Amino acid sequence: MSEFFEQTIQPHFNFWIYVILMMLGLWAVIAKKNMIKKLIGLSIFQTAIILFYVSIGVKEDATIPILDHHGPEHHEVVHENGEHIEDAETSAHPEEVHEKKGDHSHGDDHGHDDHATDPDTMANPLPHVLMLTAIVVGVATLGVALAICQMLFKEFGTLEEDEILAELKDSASDD
Amino acid sequence: MENTVTSLLPVLACLASLLAVPLIVLFRKEPFLREMSTFAAGILKFTFVLMMLPIILDGKTIVHTFTDGIGGINVPIMFRVDGLGMLFALVASSLWILTSLYAIGYMRGLKEHSQTRFFAFFALSLSATLGVAFAGNLLTLYLFYEMLSLSTWPLVTHHQDKEARTGGRTYLSYLLGTSIAFAIPAIIFTFVKADGDLSFAGEAILAGQDLGYWPALFLLLGFAFGFSKAGMMPFHSWLPGAMVAPTPVSALLHAVAVVKVGVFCVIRVITGVFGVEFFKDLSVNLVLCWIAAFTVLVSSLIALSQDNLKRRLAFSTIGQLSYIVLGVALATQHAVAGSMMHIAMHAFGKITLFFCAGAIFVAYGKKYISQLDGLGRKMPFTFGAFAIGAMSVTGLPPTGGLLSKIYLVWGAAEAHQIALLCVYLISSILNGAYFFPIVYRAFFKPAPEAEIATPGVKEAPLACVLPLSITAVGSVLLFFFPGLLLELTNLMTGAK
Amino acid sequence: MIDQLPAIMVLAPMFGALMIGLFGQKDHRVCFPIVFTSLIISLGAAIGCANLVTKDGTIDYFMAGWEEPLGIGIQLRIDHLNALVIVLIGVATTLVSFFSIRRVGALDTEKTPHFYILYLLLCTGLYGITITADAFNLFVLVEITSLTSYGLIAMGSSRRGTHAAINYVLMGTIGASFYLLGVGYLYLKTGTLNMHDIQAILQANEEVRNSNAVIIAFLFILMGIWIKMAFFPLHGWLPNAYSYCPSSTACLLAPLMTKISVYVMIRVMISIFGLEWIFIHLGWSHLVVILAVIAIVAGSVLALAQREIKKMLCYLIVAEVGYMVGGAWLSDSNMWGLSGAMYHVLSDALMTLCLFFVAGIWSKCIDAKEIDDLEGVFKKMPITSACFILGALAMIGVPPTSGFFSKFYLIRGGIEGGHWEYVAALLFSSLVNAVLFFRIFEIAFFGKNPPEGHGHDEEHHDDHEDLHPVLEHEVSWRVTIPLIVTAVLIVLLGLFNGPVVEFIREAFPPTSEIVSARP
Structure with a gap:
C-alpha cells in the first residue's frame, strides 16, 4: 500500500x-x-x-516569472523595484524572494542581458x-x-x- | 481511336424540352400556347436528333464534354451519341411528338386538372430520357436516370388520390430504392476497379480487368437490379403500380421512355462496362439469361389473368423488356442486334396498344377487358390499330416485331441455348394468348344489351385516334423498311 | 492591406458587434446595415484569402507580429484545408443574415440588437476556429462560439428552448473542458501550443510520440470535439437545442457548428497528431468507423421516428456527422475517405442550410411544425418547395447535387479501405433519407387524406387556378433569394466537385508517406 x-x-x-x-x-x-x-x-x-x-x-524553488528589462542606466530604479517586491512578499514566500534576489545579482554580473535570465529559476x-x-x-x-x-x-x-x-x-x- | 465529332447537338436535343418547361409554366393560362410550346419543343428536339443522324450513320460518334476531368478523380458530365443512343433517341423523340398530340386530346377530353404541371413534367422527363440516351459515361447515365425517376413521379401520381399515392409510393420506392441500394455501389465499385474511368468511349470499362466470377456476378446483378426500370423480377411491381397514371403517361413513359431507359441502361452496362466478349468470357451471362427468361414466362402468365386492360399491358411490357435483357445477356452478335431493334419495335407496338386503351377510356370510360364486348364495331380505327399493335408485340408479319424476334431467336440458336430459344417461342404463344382474345371480343362478341341501343361509329377525339393510327402504321412500316434500324444496330455490334 | 486579410476577416464581425452595441440600442434600423457590411467585409476577405491560397499556397499570419517560437503569439494559418471552409462560413452567415431580418420578428423587437451582437460574435468565433493555428486559441474561440450560441438558443420564446439551452451549456462546457485537458497534456509533453510546432516535436521525438500522455491527450481532445459535434451517442444536446430555438438561429447553427467541429477534428488529425501516427501507430480506425456506422444508423432511425420537421432534420445532422467522422477515419490509402469527409463538410453545410431555411419559412408562414401540417404546401409555396426538394435530393444523394458526390467519395474510400460496413451504412442512410423526404413530399403533394376516387371527377380544377394562389403565400424576395442562392450553390458545388476535392487534397500529406508506413 x-x-x-x-x-x-x-x-x-x-x-x-x-x-x-x-x-x-x-x-x-x-x-x-x-x-x-x-x-x-x-x-x-x-x-x-x-x-x-x-x-x-x-517548478521547485522557482519564483514568479517577471523579466527585468533593466539596462545599465536604469539599474538603480529596477533594483529598488526588486526591493519593493521583496518587502511586499517577504511574509508569504521568503525563500522564493531570496532566490529572486540572487537571480538579480546573477543577472547583474552578466551585463544585464535579457537572455541571461535562467528559466529554471522561474515558474x-x-x-x-x-x-x-x-x-x-x-x-x-x-x-x-x-x-x-x-x-x-x-x-x-x-x-x-x-x-x-x-x-x-x-x-x-x-x- | 474512335472517329469522334465534337458538337453541341446532343446537348441541344436534350435541352429543347427542358427549355419548354418555363414556356409551359408561363403560358399556364393559355392552353393553346402552352400546348403549342410543347409541340414546338418536340419538333425541335426531333430535328436536332435527325441532324445528328447522318453523322452517326457515317460511323462517327458525337461527343460533348462539360468540365474537363482533372487529376483523374473528376468524372465529367459527358454526352456521347453512338448508334444505340441514336436509335433510342429517334424512337423517344419521334414518339413524344405523337404523344403530345394524344395527350392534348386525352387531357382535354377528360377535363383533367393541373394540366400545366402535367405538360411541364412531361417535357422534363423527355429531357431526362434523351440525357440517358446520349450519356457518355456511367455517371451521366445515372444522373439522368434518377432525374427521370423523380420527374415522372408527379405524372404517375397525377390524380392525387389514394390510389395514385399508393401507386406512386410503389413506383418511387422500387426505382429509387434499387438504384440507391444496388446501382450506386455497382457504379462506385466499377469506378474503383477501373481506376476512375467511367466513360463508354473506346474500350469497355472493365474489359480485360482481373475480375473474378463472384465479383463480376454481383456487379452484374447490381446493375441489372439497380436499373430496375428494366422491370426484371423480382423488382417489377412498380410497373403495374404505375398504371394509375393518366394513359398518355403510361403510353410514352411506361411503354417507351422509362422502361426502355431501364433496358437501355442494361444494354449500355453490358456493352459499355463489361464489353460483350469479356462478358461472355466471364460466363456470368447465363445467370442473367435465366433471370430474364423466368421474368418473360412468369409475367406472360400473370398477364393472362389480368382483367384491367392497362395492367395486362403492363405485365406484357415486363415480359417484353426481359426479351431485350435476355437477348443482350446471350451476348451473341445477332441476339444483341435483336435486343436493340426490339427497343424500337416494341416501342411502336406497345405505344399503339396503350393509346388504344386510353382512347377506349376517353370515349367510353371502360378500363376492363370484360367490358369490351362488341366495342370494335363502334371504334374500328382504335381496334384495328390495337390488332396491329398486338401483332407487332406478338411478332407476327407484317409488323416490325417479327424482325426483332427473328434476330433474338437466331441469337439464341447461335449461343446454342435451346432452352432459352424455347422460352422465346413459348412466350410468343402466350403473347398471342393474352392479346387476341381482346381483339376477338371487341370485333366478334355481341355487345351487351344496354349498348346496342346506340349503334354507329363513335371514336375518341381525333387528337387521340390520329396518333394511334400513325404508330400502328409505323409498326407495319418498320417491317418493310427496317434498313435504318439495322444500320444503327450494325454500328454497335459490327464494331465489336 | 492584402497582408492583413486574415485579421480583417476575423475582426470585422467583432467590430460590427461593438458598433451595434454603441449605436444599435437606440435605433434598431442601423443594426442590419452594420451586420451586413461587416459580414460582407469578412466574406470578401475570406474569398481574398482563398484566392491567395490558390495562387501562393499557405498563408501564415502572426497577430501583432509576434512570431514563433515565443509560443505565445497568435498565429493564423490559411491553407488548402480551411480556405474553402472560411468561404463557406462567409457565404452561409451572409445568407442567414438576410433571412434573419424577417425571422427576428419571432423575437421581441427590443432584442434585435442583442441578437445581432451575438450573431456577429458567433461569426468571429467561427472564422477564428477555422483559421487559428494555436491549440489553446482554438479552445477560446470554440468557447466564444459556444457562449454566443447558448445565448442565441435561449433567446427563443419557447420553454423547451430554454431547457435545451441549459443542457447545451452543460454538455458544451464539458466538451470544451475535455479539449482543454487534452491540450494541457500535449503542452506538458511538447512545451508548445502552436499546432505545427507540436506536430514538428511529435514527429522529431519518437519517445514523446509514443508516450501514453500523448495518446491520452488525443483521446481527450477527440472526446471534447465529439461532444461539440454531436457524434452519437454524445448527441443528446443537439436535437432539442436546434429545434426549439428561433429559426434564424437554427439556420446559422445547424449548418455551421457541427460541420466546423468536424473540420476541427480533421485539422487536429492532420495538423497536430499526423495521419500516420493516428492510423498506423494507434490503429483505432476500425473502432471509430464502427462508432460512425452506429451513429449513421442510429441517427437515421431516430430521424425516421420524428414527426416534427426540425427535429427530423436534427437527427439527420447526427447521421451526417457519422458520415464525416467515419469518412475521416476510413484510413484508405488514397485518403478518399478523408477528402470525402472534408467535401461533405461543405456540401452538408449547404444542404442543411437549405433545409433549415425552408423549415423556418414553413414554420413562420404557414405555421407548419409537424410533417402533417405540410398538406398541399407544394401548391401554396412552389419556390420554397422547389428549394426544399433540391435540398432533400442532395440529402438523399441524387446527382448532380453535391450530396451525391460526397457520398461517391465516401463510398469510394469505404471500398478502398475495405470498410464494407461503412458503405452499407451510407446506403442504408440514403434509403432512409429517401423514405423520410418522400413521406414529406407525399403529404405536401397529396395532403393527408387524399380523395378516394379519381381527382378529376370531383375537383374540377381548371388550369387557371393552378398556380394562381401561389404568390400570396410565397414569402418575400428577401427570404427567397438567399434560399435560391443556397439551392444553386448545392448544385454548383456538385458540378465542380472535381476541382474542389482536388483543391482540398493539396492540404493532405503526400499519400506515399502513409502508404509506405503501412504494415
Missing part, C-alpha cells in the same frame, strides 16, 4: 487531486437534479482543469496566462448559464430538473 502510495500517488499527487476534483464535478453535473448544483459541479470541473494547468507550470508563466483566459471563459460560461437558469426559473417556477421535465411532458401537447 505504502509502496503504491510512494510510487504512484505521491510523485503525481497534483494529477490525483485534479482527477478527483474533476470526477466530483462531473458527478455533480450528471447526478444532481438541481440546476444550480449542476452548475456548481460544472465550475468544480473547470476549476480542476485550471488546477491541473497551474500545477504543470510549477513557467504560460500555463498561468492560459488559465487567466480559461478563468475568464469559465466565468463567462457560468454567467450565461446562470442567466439561462433565471429564465428557466421564470418560466417553470423551479430549478429542479425532474420537475421541469415533468412539466414539459405535461405541456407537450400545447407547447
Whole structure:
C-alpha cells in the first residue's frame, strides 16, 4: 500500500487531486437534479482543469516569472523595484524572494542581458496566462448559464430538473 | 481511336424540352400556347436528333464534354451519341411528338386538372430520357436516370388520390430504392476497379480487368437490379403500380421512355462496362439469361389473368423488356442486334396498344377487358390499330416485331441455348394468348344489351385516334423498311 | 492591406458587434446595415484569402507580429484545408443574415440588437476556429462560439428552448473542458501550443510520440470535439437545442457548428497528431468507423421516428456527422475517405442550410411544425418547395447535387479501405433519407387524406387556378433569394466537385508517406 502510495500517488499527487476534483464535478453535473448544483459541479470541473494547468507550470524553488528589462542606466530604479517586491512578499514566500534576489545579482554580473535570465529559476508563466483566459471563459460560461437558469426559473417556477421535465411532458401537447 | 465529332447537338436535343418547361409554366393560362410550346419543343428536339443522324450513320460518334476531368478523380458530365443512343433517341423523340398530340386530346377530353404541371413534367422527363440516351459515361447515365425517376413521379401520381399515392409510393420506392441500394455501389465499385474511368468511349470499362466470377456476378446483378426500370423480377411491381397514371403517361413513359431507359441502361452496362466478349468470357451471362427468361414466362402468365386492360399491358411490357435483357445477356452478335431493334419495335407496338386503351377510356370510360364486348364495331380505327399493335408485340408479319424476334431467336440458336430459344417461342404463344382474345371480343362478341341501343361509329377525339393510327402504321412500316434500324444496330455490334 | 486579410476577416464581425452595441440600442434600423457590411467585409476577405491560397499556397499570419517560437503569439494559418471552409462560413452567415431580418420578428423587437451582437460574435468565433493555428486559441474561440450560441438558443420564446439551452451549456462546457485537458497534456509533453510546432516535436521525438500522455491527450481532445459535434451517442444536446430555438438561429447553427467541429477534428488529425501516427501507430480506425456506422444508423432511425420537421432534420445532422467522422477515419490509402469527409463538410453545410431555411419559412408562414401540417404546401409555396426538394435530393444523394458526390467519395474510400460496413451504412442512410423526404413530399403533394376516387371527377380544377394562389403565400424576395442562392450553390458545388476535392487534397500529406508506413 505504502509502496503504491510512494510510487504512484505521491510523485503525481497534483494529477490525483485534479482527477478527483474533476470526477466530483462531473458527478455533480450528471447526478444532481438541481440546476444550480449542476452548475456548481460544472465550475468544480473547470476549476480542476485550471488546477491541473497551474500545477504543470510549477517548478521547485522557482519564483514568479517577471523579466527585468533593466539596462545599465536604469539599474538603480529596477533594483529598488526588486526591493519593493521583496518587502511586499517577504511574509508569504521568503525563500522564493531570496532566490529572486540572487537571480538579480546573477543577472547583474552578466551585463544585464535579457537572455541571461535562467528559466529554471522561474515558474513557467504560460500555463498561468492560459488559465487567466480559461478563468475568464469559465466565468463567462457560468454567467450565461446562470442567466439561462433565471429564465428557466421564470418560466417553470423551479430549478429542479425532474420537475421541469415533468412539466414539459405535461405541456407537450400545447407547447 | 474512335472517329469522334465534337458538337453541341446532343446537348441541344436534350435541352429543347427542358427549355419548354418555363414556356409551359408561363403560358399556364393559355392552353393553346402552352400546348403549342410543347409541340414546338418536340419538333425541335426531333430535328436536332435527325441532324445528328447522318453523322452517326457515317460511323462517327458525337461527343460533348462539360468540365474537363482533372487529376483523374473528376468524372465529367459527358454526352456521347453512338448508334444505340441514336436509335433510342429517334424512337423517344419521334414518339413524344405523337404523344403530345394524344395527350392534348386525352387531357382535354377528360377535363383533367393541373394540366400545366402535367405538360411541364412531361417535357422534363423527355429531357431526362434523351440525357440517358446520349450519356457518355456511367455517371451521366445515372444522373439522368434518377432525374427521370423523380420527374415522372408527379405524372404517375397525377390524380392525387389514394390510389395514385399508393401507386406512386410503389413506383418511387422500387426505382429509387434499387438504384440507391444496388446501382450506386455497382457504379462506385466499377469506378474503383477501373481506376476512375467511367466513360463508354473506346474500350469497355472493365474489359480485360482481373475480375473474378463472384465479383463480376454481383456487379452484374447490381446493375441489372439497380436499373430496375428494366422491370426484371423480382423488382417489377412498380410497373403495374404505375398504371394509375393518366394513359398518355403510361403510353410514352411506361411503354417507351422509362422502361426502355431501364433496358437501355442494361444494354449500355453490358456493352459499355463489361464489353460483350469479356462478358461472355466471364460466363456470368447465363445467370442473367435465366433471370430474364423466368421474368418473360412468369409475367406472360400473370398477364393472362389480368382483367384491367392497362395492367395486362403492363405485365406484357415486363415480359417484353426481359426479351431485350435476355437477348443482350446471350451476348451473341445477332441476339444483341435483336435486343436493340426490339427497343424500337416494341416501342411502336406497345405505344399503339396503350393509346388504344386510353382512347377506349376517353370515349367510353371502360378500363376492363370484360367490358369490351362488341366495342370494335363502334371504334374500328382504335381496334384495328390495337390488332396491329398486338401483332407487332406478338411478332407476327407484317409488323416490325417479327424482325426483332427473328434476330433474338437466331441469337439464341447461335449461343446454342435451346432452352432459352424455347422460352422465346413459348412466350410468343402466350403473347398471342393474352392479346387476341381482346381483339376477338371487341370485333366478334355481341355487345351487351344496354349498348346496342346506340349503334354507329363513335371514336375518341381525333387528337387521340390520329396518333394511334400513325404508330400502328409505323409498326407495319418498320417491317418493310427496317434498313435504318439495322444500320444503327450494325454500328454497335459490327464494331465489336 | 492584402497582408492583413486574415485579421480583417476575423475582426470585422467583432467590430460590427461593438458598433451595434454603441449605436444599435437606440435605433434598431442601423443594426442590419452594420451586420451586413461587416459580414460582407469578412466574406470578401475570406474569398481574398482563398484566392491567395490558390495562387501562393499557405498563408501564415502572426497577430501583432509576434512570431514563433515565443509560443505565445497568435498565429493564423490559411491553407488548402480551411480556405474553402472560411468561404463557406462567409457565404452561409451572409445568407442567414438576410433571412434573419424577417425571422427576428419571432423575437421581441427590443432584442434585435442583442441578437445581432451575438450573431456577429458567433461569426468571429467561427472564422477564428477555422483559421487559428494555436491549440489553446482554438479552445477560446470554440468557447466564444459556444457562449454566443447558448445565448442565441435561449433567446427563443419557447420553454423547451430554454431547457435545451441549459443542457447545451452543460454538455458544451464539458466538451470544451475535455479539449482543454487534452491540450494541457500535449503542452506538458511538447512545451508548445502552436499546432505545427507540436506536430514538428511529435514527429522529431519518437519517445514523446509514443508516450501514453500523448495518446491520452488525443483521446481527450477527440472526446471534447465529439461532444461539440454531436457524434452519437454524445448527441443528446443537439436535437432539442436546434429545434426549439428561433429559426434564424437554427439556420446559422445547424449548418455551421457541427460541420466546423468536424473540420476541427480533421485539422487536429492532420495538423497536430499526423495521419500516420493516428492510423498506423494507434490503429483505432476500425473502432471509430464502427462508432460512425452506429451513429449513421442510429441517427437515421431516430430521424425516421420524428414527426416534427426540425427535429427530423436534427437527427439527420447526427447521421451526417457519422458520415464525416467515419469518412475521416476510413484510413484508405488514397485518403478518399478523408477528402470525402472534408467535401461533405461543405456540401452538408449547404444542404442543411437549405433545409433549415425552408423549415423556418414553413414554420413562420404557414405555421407548419409537424410533417402533417405540410398538406398541399407544394401548391401554396412552389419556390420554397422547389428549394426544399433540391435540398432533400442532395440529402438523399441524387446527382448532380453535391450530396451525391460526397457520398461517391465516401463510398469510394469505404471500398478502398475495405470498410464494407461503412458503405452499407451510407446506403442504408440514403434509403432512409429517401423514405423520410418522400413521406414529406407525399403529404405536401397529396395532403393527408387524399380523395378516394379519381381527382378529376370531383375537383374540377381548371388550369387557371393552378398556380394562381401561389404568390400570396410565397414569402418575400428577401427570404427567397438567399434560399435560391443556397439551392444553386448545392448544385454548383456538385458540378465542380472535381476541382474542389482536388483543391482540398493539396492540404493532405503526400499519400506515399502513409502508404509506405503501412504494415
